[in-house]
Amino acid sequence: MSKEQDWAEEQLRVDEITSVIGERIGKIEHEVGFVRKDVVEMRREFWDEVTMNFMEEVDLGETSISMRQQSEVLFEREHRHKNSAEEIKRLRKLLQSPYFGRIDFAEYGNEPERIYLGIASLLDKDDNEFLIYDWRAPISNLYYDSTPGPASYRSLNSEIEGELTLKRQFGIRDGKIRFMFDTGITIGDELLQAVLSRSSDAQMKSIVATIQKEQNRIIRDDRSQLLIVQGAAGSGKTSAALQRVAYLLYKYRGQISADQVVLFSPNPMFNSYVSTVLPELGEENMVQATFQEYLERRLGHEFKLEDPFEQLEYVLSSASEPGYDARMEGIQFKSSDQFMQLITSYKEMLLQEGMIFKSIPFRGKAVIAASQLKQKFYSYDASIKLANRLALLRDWVLKAVARHGKEQYGELWVEEQIELLDQEQYQQAYERYLAMTGGDEDPSASEQALSERDIMARMVVSSKLKPLRKWVKALRFVDTTSLYCELFRNESLARRLTGDGTLPSYWHQLSNQTIDRIKEGELAYEDSTPYLYLRELMLGFHSNNGIRYVFVDEAQDYSPFQLAFLRRLFPRAKMTALGDFNQAIYAHSSALQDAGPLYALYGPEQTELISLTRSYRSTQEIVTFTRGMVPGGEHIVPFNRSGEKPAVTVVKERSVLHEVLAADVQKLIDQGYESIAIICKTAKESEAAHKLLTGMLTAAPRLIKKTTPNFEKGVHIIPAYLAKGVEFDAVFIYNGSKKQYSRESERKLFYTACTRAMHLLHIYALGELTPFAASQPDDTYTYVRVEAKDAVTSPVGQD
Numbered sequence: 001m002s003k004e005q006d007w008a009e010e011q012l013r014v015d016e017i018t019s020v021i022g023e024r025i026g027k028i029e030h031e032v033g034f035v036r037k038d039v040v041e042m043r044r045e046f047w048d049e050v051t052m053n054f055m056e057e058v059d060l061g062e063t064s065i066s067m068r069q070q071s072e073v074l075f076e077r078e079h080r081h082k083n084s085a086e087e088i089k090r091l092r093k094l095l096q097s098p099y100f101g102r103i104d105f106a107e108y109g110n111e112p113e114r115i116y117l118g119i120a121s122l123l124d125k126d127d128n129e130f131l132i133y134d135w136r137a138p139i140s141n142l143y144y145d146s147t148p149g150p151a152s153y154r155s156l157n158s159e160i161e162g163e164l165t166l167k168r169q170f171g172i173r174d175g176k177i178r179f180m181f182d183t184g185i186t187i188g189d190e191l192l193q194a195v196l197s198r199s200s201d202a203q204m205k206s207i208v209a210t211i212q213k214e215q216n217r218i219i220r221d222d223r224s225q226l227l228i229v230q231g232a233a234g235s236g237k238t239s240a241a242l243q244r245v246a247y248l249l250y251k252y253r254g255q256i257s258a259d260q261v262v263l264f265s266p267n268p269m270f271n272s273y274v275s276t277v278l279p280e281l282g283e284e285n286m287v288q289a290t291f292q293e294y295l296e297r298r299l300g301h302e303f304k305l306e307d308p309f310e311q312l313e314y315v316l317s318s319a320s321e322p323g324y325d326a327r328m329e330g331i332q333f334k335s336s337d338q339f340m341q342l343i344t345s346y347k348e349m350l351l352q353e354g355m356i357f358k359s360i361p362f363r364g365k366a367v368i369a370a371s372q373l374k375q376k377f378y379s380y381d382a383s384i385k386l387a388n389r390l391a392l393l394r395d396w397v398l399k400a401v402a403r404h405g406k407e408q409y410g411e412l413w414v415e416e417q418i419e420l421l422d423q424e425q426y427q428q429a430y431e432r433y434l435a436m437t438g439g440d441e442d443p444s445a446s447e448q449a450l451s452e453r454d455i456m457a458r459m460v461v462s463s464k465l466k467p468l469r470k471w472v473k474a475l476r477f478v479d480t481t482s483l484y485c486e487l488f489r490n491e492s493l494a495r496r497l498t499g500d501g502t503l504p505s506y507w508h509q510l511s512n513q514t515i516d517r518i519k520e521g522e523l524a525y526e527d528s529t530p531y532l533y534l535r536e537l538m539l540g541f542h543s544n545n546g547i548r549y550v551f552v553d554e555a556q557d558y559s560p561f562q563l564a565f566l567r568r569l570f571p572r573a574k575m576t577a578l579g580d581f582n583q584a585i586y587a588h589s590s591a592l593q594d595a596g597p598l599y600a601l602y603g604p605e606q607t608e609l610i611s612l613t614r615s616y617r618s619t620q621e622i623v624t625f626t627r628g629m630v631p632g633g634e635h636i637v638p639f640n641r642s643g644e645k646p647a648v649t650v651v652k653e654r655s656v657l658h659e660v661l662a663a664d665v666q667k668l669i670d671q672g673y674e675s676i677a678i679i680c681k682t683a684k685e686s687e688a689a690h691k692l693l694t695g696m697l698t699a700a701p702r703l704i705k706k707t708t709p710n711f712e713k714g715v716h717i718i719p720a721y722l723a724k725g726v727e728f729d730a731v732f733i734y735n736g737s738k739k740q741y742s743r744e745s746e747r748k749l750f751y752t753a754c755t756r757a758m759h760l761l762h763i764y765a766l767g768e769l770t771p772f773a774a775s776q777p778d779d780t781y782t783y784v785r786v787e788a789k790d791a792v793t794s795p796v797g798q799d
């Protein structure tokens with residue numbers, strides 16, 4: 001068949017399918033119209049139709065049955081309405097582009113079948129034949145995983161073998177085939193070229209039409225309890241994670257819903273960036289969270305918590321301050337597995353000695369002294385578990401508190417409070433009094449009867465004691481803050497608990513820093529997780545059994561300690577950890593540098609590691625330049641897409657830097673670029689740059705802060721650490737000088753910043769260029785040195 005005939009035949013099929021979809025939409029809309037009308041009317045009539053008769057007790061039962069029945073009908077109709085609405089949404093998506101791929105597969109002994117793949121399946125009107133297969137269906141795996149020739153796929157636990165005779169890709173828009181070609185080994189470089197050459201968007205896009213084989217493995221992995229994905233910058237880790245969520249929701253439809261899947265992301269803006277992918281695939285969004293949000297929820301009422309960005313600002317800009325080295329060492333130590341072990345041993349030790357309690361306070365005095373609590377705690381049998389011992393102690397304290405309360409009835413303060421009771425409270429006391437005297441208003445009728453005054457005293461004392469009882473029940477008398485501080489106050493204790501007796505060299509200094517900060521009511525980021533861990537070891541672990549899948553994006557930025565925490569928090573969940581150790585920008589990051597601690601999390605037999613080395617985001621030129629900056633970068637394979645070489649401009653004065661930078665950015669704005677980032681090292685630098693550059697550009701640049709909730713198109717000025725995970729058409733590194741980026745810890749930050757660029761990368765340097773760029777081969781970038789303002793000629797964006 002000629003190419004033209006082939007095209008015409010496919011177009012005919014597209015026409016048929018779109019008309020089927022159109023009809024189906026019409027039919028459901030017609031039905032939904034009815035249902036919607038029904039629901040609206042039922043809502044309106046709800047209160048009229050049910051028999052409302054509360055006058056006589058017998059009728060109450062009838063009324064509630066009638067109400068229940070009505071509401072059940074309403075619920076059922078609303079449910080149907082919702083389903084139909086979802087179905088219409090799905091069909092409308094199919095109408096725009098019914099499918100993107102076709103495979104012809106002949107099961108051995110059978111004729112070849114044509115399988116068309118789209119974002120949802122579509123059956124013919126008798127529900128007999130698939131007109132479109134969902135991309136997640138078992139047979140669709142052939143499209144992503146196999147090349148023409150003998151091939152097989154797994155369905156219902158058996159392997160179906162046969163011959164793949166065709167693999168075809170389509171671009172269909174508004175019912176018309178825009179392009180169509182047959183592909184071989186990988187899924188069309190041509191299509192991928194086209195997709196990747198587009199300009200970036202304010203929202204991430206789904207990649208179902210061009211999922212690559214190694215990404216497909218991540219998406220469909222079903223075996224491991226922990227799936228680790230180590231992938232180069234721009235290799236599609238986040239994309240794979242999101243399509244994986246869609247796959248799991250399809251595979252376990254009816255068993256798992258979107259609210260049982262949680263994605264931990266690096267910052268709130270990233271949440272907005274990825275939030276449209278699942279809806280685009282016709283699925284509901286998963287739960288999105290940041291680890292900091294979780295810490296805030298658990299500890300925010302006790303301390304002012306430092307967030308990871310504040311910590312990083314300190315790390316990046318306070319190197320010359322006193323105590324810097326000690327804190328850096330502290331960050332490392334407190335995020336280590338060793339510290340987690342130390343805390344675990346500490347808890348064991350506390351079973352024998354060393355517990356610290358708070359005295360039980362009431363009206364400024366101690367009802368029970370802390371020392372008494374300690375004595376009581378250690379008087380229990382040593383074989384009783386910590387949790388049980390604390391429960392015994394709690395009950396003992398509650399009894400003592402109740403006794404103390406009784407002793408207060410005759411006190412003057414109670415008298416005074418009674419005087420202050422209002423009319424309503426008096427009435428309450430009186431009603432209780434009646435209830436206790438059996439309704440007999442004559443107190444002499446019951447010798448034991450309490451006087452009204454007693455009841456009021458009881459009420460007063462009881463309401464005063466209420467918060468204390470709550471506090472006791474929550475075991476807040478265990479002084480977890482002091483217990484944590486003790487680890488730093490008592491060096492010999494810490495040494496004893498480390499096993500080998502070694503502590504960081506700046507122990508004394510970092511201990512003082514820790515204690516001083518806690519005294520101020522603050523918890524440094526590196527202390528939050530260990531502190532919470534100790535508290536949970538003492539008071540019991542919180543866990544969420546509902547969540548079935550946890551995704552941790554940018555997993556290299558979590559300490560092994562934090563990942564272990566997440567595992568405990570979601571005991572019934574499988575975990576997918578995605579990261580790139582070359583982008584580990586935090587001082588505590590270590591998780592994916594060495595997968596060892598991660599393997600320990602679920603055990604090696606439950607863990608699988610998949611590596612992605614192909615980078616899709618940036619042009620070949622940008623990847624060739626940036627991969628030289630990081631160890632192992634030679635393994636990163638750029639996707640075959642060309643652009644301009646990265647440009648470097650070195651200037652002598654800051655004012656010149658702004659002039660050149662603004663002129664270059666303006667050039668791109670004029671050329672119609674919609675997504676441009678000026679990436680700075682810190683928030684402080686971003687703010688300063690924003691002040692100076694605003695007014696120099698025709699499009700006002702947007703300053704991105706850690707609280708910025710959404711990602712938009714335009715010109716952004718952004719600190720490197722907030723640009724994690726997102727991408728821009730053009731990236732301008734504000735000041736890539738040696739002064740800004742030369743320490744090893746800054747290498748990854750600089751690399752992360754540069755790898756945000758899809759099409760253009762331009763680095764400016766005030767003074768000397770950072771060695772991370774200067775050490776790249778001369779032919780991988782263009783270099784300009786600008787001595788004075790007039791000499792500005794820049795290679796960026798040249799046609």
Ligand SMILES: Nc1ncnc2c1ncn2[C@@H]1O[C@H](COP(=O)(O)OP(=O)(O)OP(=O)(O)O)[C@@H](O)[C@H]1O
Nearest residue numbers: 207210211212233234235236237238239616617725
């Ligand atoms: N198979 C694919 N088809 C089309 N586009 C893809 C594919 N894989 C990745 N991309 C594109 O490459 C870019 C980078 O993808 P993504 O953000 O998922 O990578 P990442 O590994 O999470 O990056 P980083 O670690 O640098 O943040 C995105 O624009 C994404 O759409």
